[in-house]
Amino acid sequence: MGVGDLFILLIFWGFCLQAHVAISQKNDTCNSNDLRALEGFMGSLDSGIEGWGFDNTSSSSLCCSWVGIACESSRVVELNLGKKRLNGVLNESIADLDQLRFLNLSQNSLIGQVPMKLFQMKKLETLDLSYNDFLGVMTQEIDLPSIGFLDLSENSFAGTIGTGICLNSSRIQVLNFSMNYFTGTFPVGFGNCTTLKHLVLHSNSLSGNFPDDLFSLRNLNRLDVQFNQFSGLLSDRIGNLSNLVELDISFNGFNGALPNVMGNLQKLEFLSTDSNQFNGTLPTSLSNSPSIKVLNLRNNSLSGPINLNCTSMVLLNTLNLGSNQFHGPFPDSLSSCQKLRSINLARNNLNSQIPESFKNLQYFSYLSLTNTSLHNISSALGVLQHCRSLSIVVLTGNFYDEEMPSDAKLKFENLTALVIANCRLTGLIPQWLSGSTKLQLLDLSWNHLSGTIPDWFGGMKFLFYLDISNNSLSGEIPKSLSKMESLISRNISFDEATEFPFFIKRNQSARGMQYNQILSFPPSLDFSDNMLTGQIPPDLGDLKQLHRLDLKQNSISGSIPSELSGMKSLEILELSRNNLSGVIPPSLNNLSFLSKFDVSYNNLSGKIPQGGQWSTFPNTSFEGNKDLCGDYSNPCSRPERIPLSPTKTRKNTIEVGMVLSIGAGFAVGIFVFGYTLLFKESWRYAYFVFIEKMHRGISMFLKVKMAKAKEYFRDKAR
Numbered sequence: 001m002g003v004g005d006l007f008i009l010l011i012f013w014g015f016c017l018q019a020h021v022a023i024s025q026k027n028d029t030c031n032s033n034d035l036r037a038l039e040g041f042m043g044s045l046d047s048g049i050e051g052w053g054f055d056n057t058s059s060s061s062l063c064c065s066w067v068g069i070a071c072e073s074s075r076v077v078e079l080n081l082g083k084k085r086l087n088g089v090l091n092e093s094i095a096d097l098d099q100l101r102f103l104n105l106s107q108n109s110l111i112g113q114v115p116m117k118l119f120q121m122k123k124l125e126t127l128d129l130s131y132n133d134f135l136g137v138m139t140q141e142i143d144l145p146s147i148g149f150l151d152l153s154e155n156s157f158a159g160t161i162g163t164g165i166c167l168n169s170s171r172i173q174v175l176n177f178s179m180n181y182f183t184g185t186f187p188v189g190f191g192n193c194t195t196l197k198h199l200v201l202h203s204n205s206l207s208g209n210f211p212d213d214l215f216s217l218r219n220l221n222r223l224d225v226q227f228n229q230f231s232g233l234l235s236d237r238i239g240n241l242s243n244l245v246e247l248d249i250s251f252n253g254f255n256g257a258l259p260n261v262m263g264n265l266q267k268l269e270f271l272s273t274d275s276n277q278f279n280g281t282l283p284t285s286l287s288n289s290p291s292i293k294v295l296n297l298r299n300n301s302l303s304g305p306i307n308l309n310c311t312s313m314v315l316l317n318t319l320n321l322g323s324n325q326f327h328g329p330f331p332d333s334l335s336s337c338q339k340l341r342s343i344n345l346a347r348n349n350l351n352s353q354i355p356e357s358f359k360n361l362q363y364f365s366y367l368s369l370t371n372t373s374l375h376n377i378s379s380a381l382g383v384l385q386h387c388r389s390l391s392i393v394v395l396t397g398n399f400y401d402e403e404m405p406s407d408a409k410l411k412f413e414n415l416t417a418l419v420i421a422n423c424r425l426t427g428l429i430p431q432w433l434s435g436s437t438k439l440q441l442l443d444l445s446w447n448h449l450s451g452t453i454p455d456w457f458g459g460m461k462f463l464f465y466l467d468i469s470n471n472s473l474s475g476e477i478p479k480s481l482s483k484m485e486s487l488i489s490r491n492i493s494f495d496e497a498t499e500f501p502f503f504i505k506r507n508q509s510a511r512g513m514q515y516n517q518i519l520s521f522p523p524s525l526d527f528s529d530n531m532l533t534g535q536i537p538p539d540l541g542d543l544k545q546l547h548r549l550d551l552k553q554n555s556i557s558g559s560i561p562s563e564l565s566g567m568k569s570l571e572i573l574e575l576s577r578n579n580l581s582g583v584i585p586p587s588l589n590n591l592s593f594l595s596k597f598d599v600s601y602n603n604l605s606g607k608i609p610q611g612g613q614w615s616t617f618p619n620t621s622f623e624g625n626k627d628l629c630g631d632y633s634n635p636c637s638r639p640e641r642i643p644l645s646p647t648k649t650r651k652n653t654i655e656v657g658m659v660l661s662i663g664a665g666f667a668v669g670i671f672v673f674g675y676t677l678l679f680k681e682s683w684r685y686a687y688f689v690f691i692e693k694m695h696r697g698i699s700m701f702l703k704v705k706m707a708k709a710k711e712y713f714r715d716k717a718r
């Protein structure tokens with residue numbers, strides 16, 4: 001058991017203790033019917049419930065003192081078992097708690113149908129069954145006259161959504177049916193839930209359009225229907241929902257113009273229509289909305305100029321108009337939206353420069369202008385450096401064939417991520433970047449940058465993702481890189497929230513929403529496709545936290561340092577198409593997370609290490625090395641001879657020697673050696689089974705991470 005596990009256990013234990021203390025203050029005896037119902041419920045679970053036990057010494061039992069239960073006059077009125085890791089089915093007995101007002105079984109592993117009787121509890125006010133695996137269809141006959149809060153989200157309910165609840169539940173305020181498999185249209189009938197405040201239906205497969213009666217919900221303040229298949233025009237009558245605070249219809253198929261009724265939605269703070277097919281121009285009521293804080297119209301077909309009236313839009317802090325057909329010039333007026341923190345105008349045709357007035361945006365921290373036909377990078381950076389809070393800047397796909405500014409006075413002290421990829425920029429990796437001491441992520445790939453990789457990268461305390469691939473960089477890999485703190489130990493606390501506020505995406509596996517963060521990028525050094533020479537500095541082995549090292553397509557020579565085995569977290573090692581010679585150091589066996597390894601097209605020789613993850617690498621990882629032999633198409637001739645490279649270190653030699661003697665020991669069958677070997681082999685087998693499993697997990701994880709990373713840089717046209 002690791003220290004981490006112990007820590008979690010301790011926390012858990014502490015939590016249990018606390019729960020006990022809080023509840024045992026109350027009268028402990030409970031009604032015998034209630035006791036029987038609880039017994040029945042507990043009996044239907046596969047897991048026990050910690051802290052539930054029966055007292056056989058007296059006639060009435062002490063169930064009111066059990067964890068998660070609250071009583072009033074001996075009757076159970078509250079059952080709060082959220083996140084207790086319960087598993088099993090939910091049987092009807094629980095519905096016999098006829099005084100129950102609060103039932104929370106959220107975040108367990110409960111399965112099966114929800115028993116009908118549960119939907120007939122007269123006193124129930126709160127029912128939270130979220131994050132379980134309940135299935136089946138929703139009953140139309142719901143008789144919960146007291147219910148105010150019903151959460152069935154993240155289960156496996158299917159079929160159509162029933163609105164029966166609106167007939168008998170005159171107090172309902174919150175309905176959350178999100179993240180299920182509901183199909184069919186948006187049902188008619190919610191209009192009778194006149195007290196409804198939150199209607200959350202996102203991440204299902206609902207289609208059609210909004211029914212008319214929806215627009216009669218005057219109290220509605222949150223309507224979330226993102227990630228469904230709704231289509232058609234968005235009715236003007238949405239303006240009747242005058243209490244809306246949050247409207248999210250993203251990732252559906254709505255089309256036509258955005259209704260010009262935002263003037264009626266005077267409380268609207270959050271509007272997202274991301275990824276629909278809206279066209280036409282920005283409605284004036286929207287571009288003058290005094291209440292909007294977050295406006296996300298990304299990935300539609302909106303056109304015309306971006307003419308927000310910042311005199312009216314005083315609260316706007318997040319603006320995402322990316323991937324539309326808005327045209328330039330760059331909206332000068334934006335600079336008067338003083339609260340703006342984040343702007344994404346990527347993939348529109350602005351065809352201009354960043355205006356001088358942007359200097360005024362003092363709270364401004366996130367900017368993406370990918371593929372917006374900007375020009376004049378010198379002036380762009382000159383302006384942006386005045387935005388003191390700027391943290392994330394993405395300028396990919398602009399400024400074609402310009403020169404990277406080298407003005408030593410440029411200063412971006414609060415920058416955490418800079419992406420200027422795919423711009424065909426000439427010049428050098430700029431010295432002024434060394435002043436951005438908070439930098440975590442730098443991507444200057446796919447440019448025409450020349451010169452060497454600067455030494456000062458080694459001193460960048462927080463930098464953990466460095467992609468300068470596909471340039472014309474020359475010279476050697478600086479030894480100083482082995483000092484990059486963030487790649488040695490990552491227990492650095494990142495003070496600021498570094499969330500990319502956009503790219504909210506449905507996570508395929510968990511069906512949840514997901515925010516991309518800088519921290520979700522894998523720690524990487526990508527120097528591929530340059531003209532680097534010299535040797536791989538052995539000290540790079542110190543980078544224990546590095547996940548990906550890509551040096552392919554350079555002119556790197558010398559041997560592969562056995563010290564690279566120190567990169568304990570390495571998942572991808574790409575060394576193909578260089579001039580590397582010598583053997584593949586057997587010490588690389590220690591890289592237990594390695595899932596991709598490529599040394600093809602070098603001058604390597606000797607035997608490919610055997611066993612473990614080595615058997616999972618394809619032959620193409622080794623081809624194009626004349627003197628390399630092993631399992632693949634070029635078997636080693638016997639007797640085996642492992643040429644030792646002249647630059648090999650002592651440690652390496654010893655390890656090769658060990659492998660040889662163990663091999664010999666096995667062949668000759670010397671007892672002592674054989675015994676050791678057996679022990680070692682069985683241990684190793686278990687280890688590799690474990691590692692295999694880890695690999696699969698990790699490489700899936702990495703794939704997801706890389707996919708996420710690629711999403712930002714999609715337009716690099718690789």
Ligand SMILES: *[C@@H]1O[C@H](CO)[C@@H](O)[C@H](O)[C@H]1NC(C)=O
Nearest residue numbers: 026027028029030060073074
């Ligand atoms: C606890 O409840 C029982 C049964 O209703 C009752 O007889 C007893 O008086 C109560 N005790 C206290 C301290 O309230």
Ligand SMILES: *[C@@H]1O[C@H](CO)[C@@H](O)[C@H](O)[C@H]1NC(C)=O
Nearest residue numbers: 039040041043044091092093
């Ligand atoms: C619930 O399950 C338990 C254990 O299987 C059983 O004893 C009890 O009778 C069931 N109750 C109902 C109402 O089905």
Ligand SMILES: *[C@@H]1O[C@H](CO)[C@@H](O)[C@H](O)[C@H]1NC(C)=O
Nearest residue numbers: 053054055056057058061062
């Ligand atoms: C309950 O009864 C069992 C045996 O019937 C006994 O071992 C146990 O100690 C009793 N529990 C209490 C709290 O008295």
Ligand SMILES: *[C@@H]1O[C@H](CO)[C@@H](O)[C@H](O)[C@H]1NC(C)=O
Nearest residue numbers: 082083104105106107126128
């Ligand atoms: C139910 O419990 C979960 C986990 O403890 C908690 O997150 C959730 O807010 C609770 N639901 C209600 C309605 O209180």
Ligand SMILES: *[C@@H]1O[C@H](CO)[C@@H](O)[C@H](O)[C@H]1NC(C)=O
Nearest residue numbers: 140141142143164165167168
């Ligand atoms: C509504 O409640 C009444 C009386 O409580 C009941 O007869 C009726 O079946 C309920 N309707 C639904 C749809 O559950």
Ligand SMILES: *[C@@H]1O[C@H](CO)[C@@H](O)[C@H](O)[C@H]1NC(C)=O
Nearest residue numbers: 130151153174176198200222
């Ligand atoms: C469902 O939506 C309600 C209302 O907005 C919210 O309070 C609740 O936390 C949501 N449930 C989950 C599991 O997110």
Ligand SMILES: *[C@@H]1O[C@H](CO)[C@@H](O)[C@H](O)[C@H]1NC(C)=O
Nearest residue numbers: 167188189190191192213216
């Ligand atoms: C509300 O329910 C009644 C039936 O009880 C129905 O006649 C009426 O059309 C419903 N109203 C709406 C707005 O759906």
Ligand SMILES: *[C@@H]1O[C@H](CO)[C@@H](O)[C@H](O)[C@H]1NC(C)=O
Nearest residue numbers: 215235236237238239240261
């Ligand atoms: C509802 O919206 C329609 C269309 O925008 C409008 O004609 C009507 O007056 C609105 N009704 C109310 C009560 O606001």
Ligand SMILES: *[C@@H]1O[C@H](CO)[C@@H](O)[C@H](O)[C@H]1NC(C)=O
Nearest residue numbers: 252253274275276277299300
């Ligand atoms: C953009 O929206 C379309 C639907 O209009 C969707 O298919 C596509 O996946 C979206 N693209 C992104 C990157 O979200």
Ligand SMILES: *[C@@H]1O[C@H](CO)[C@@H](O)[C@H](O)[C@H]1NC(C)=O
Nearest residue numbers: 255256257277278279280281
């Ligand atoms: C918007 O799209 C609709 C169909 O979805 C089309 O009929 C209409 O002409 C389009 N309007 C503009 C301004 O492109």
Ligand SMILES: *[C@@H]1O[C@H](CO)[C@@H](O)[C@H](O)[C@H]1NC(C)=O
Nearest residue numbers: 284288290309310311312313
């Ligand atoms: C911008 O908003 C201000 C304040 O609401 C208003 O006086 C002005 O007329 C608006 N300008 C335009 C062009 O709509």
Ligand SMILES: *[C@@H]1O[C@H](CO)[C@@H](O)[C@H](O)[C@H]1NC(C)=O
Nearest residue numbers: 362363388389390413414496
């Ligand atoms: C920017 O950095 C400076 C110096 O490191 C710091 O004083 C200032 O608070 C930062 N500003 C923001 C908004 O983070």
